Structure formats: C-alpha cells, structure tokens
Amino acid sequence: MQWIKVLDHLPEQENMVQIKVYHKKINIIKHQHQFYAFANKCPHAGADLGSAWCNEGYIICPVHRYGYCLKTGKGKAGQGDYLRIYPLKIEDNCIFIQIKKPWWMI
Template identity: 35%
Template sequence: MLQWYKIDRTSSFDSNRIYEVNAGRTRVCIVNDKNGWKAFSRKCPHAGASFLTGWCEDNEVVCSYHRHRFDLTTGKGCPGQGDFIKIYPTKVEQDELYIAIETATSFFERLFK
C-alpha cells in the first residue's frame, strides 16, 4: 500500500538541483528537471555514494563518484552496470510536493484485503 507524504512547497526547491528529504521515515533524493519531479534512492548501489553530489541530465541521475547513470523513470542502470535504484511516485497538489512510499502490510492485512 502506498502512503503519500507531503514534502514542501515546490517553490522551495531550485530546478535541476538534487535535494535529500524525508518522506516519513525514508530519506530520498528529489529533483525537478525538464521532465518534472522525480524522487529516487539517495545512494548509488555501486559504491554507496550519495546522489546529493551528483547531477541529472537526459532523464538520468549521474553518481559523482564513478559516473554510474540511472534512468529516472525506470531506475535501471546503464547497460553493463547490472544495477538499479528505487524510483518513488511523486505528485504536486496546490504547489505542494508529495512522495509515495510503499508501506509494509502485515500477514493479516494481506489475508483480509
């Protein structure tokens, strides 16, 4: 089940700059590029470097450590990398940015759904 978390007013963030924010208890990176708002894993799966020092181009986030690239729509790394990042759903309502995080459900919640 998805839980939506309000982050902040969209005007609080500069375009094309990566930020780290909390969505509930999950820390994620966000960016507003020409394709809209994207929320994604905060660390590169290759060497654990923060994406905060990286950049975005051509709908990809680039890790500043080893230049690994990840698609901001699918989360897939470039061919040959064999890795991926988590992409989180986003929405904007009345100039407020929201990020959805998958919440764990108990066995009984799944059973009686």
C-alpha cells in the same frame, strides 16, 4: 504504501532538494519540467547521491559515474542494477511521494 507530503512548495530551479522521510534520505530533482524522487544511496557501492547530477535523463553518481534513468531507475547498459525511484505527485503546489511506512513504525 501511502502518499506523504514532503515539500509544501515547488522548487524553482533545476537544483536537487534532499528530504528525509521515515529516516530515509530521498532526493527530488526537476528535469525538463518534471519532478522525480530517488533514493540517496547509489545501488552500485552505496555512495551518497546528494551531489549527483542529471545528464540526459540519467542521474550520474559522483563516485564511479554510473548512470540511472530518472524515469525507471534502470542502470545504463552493462550495469545491471536499479536506483530506487519513488512515485511522485503534485497537488496544490505541494510535492507528495509514495512510500511504504516501515513495519517498525506502524
């Protein structure tokens, strides 16, 4: 696992920003003064979460409205699934996420 700088500034608004790291789309969102990074692919049926939204600490998929906790990735009660959440840190106003380099890129 390594930390990768993905943004050299902090997004001002609570809008979602999409980045691409190692060919993976990852969304970064600011919620209640905290930043979170999560996979773009919905674990339910693979929908694109680029147009998802946040509601009370849950990312809501636009297709079937499943919800995933921003902190843990755990799906709401009864879903039994998880959204991939990436560790995120901020240094010098830059955003870094922790991600494993794919074996085929080593």
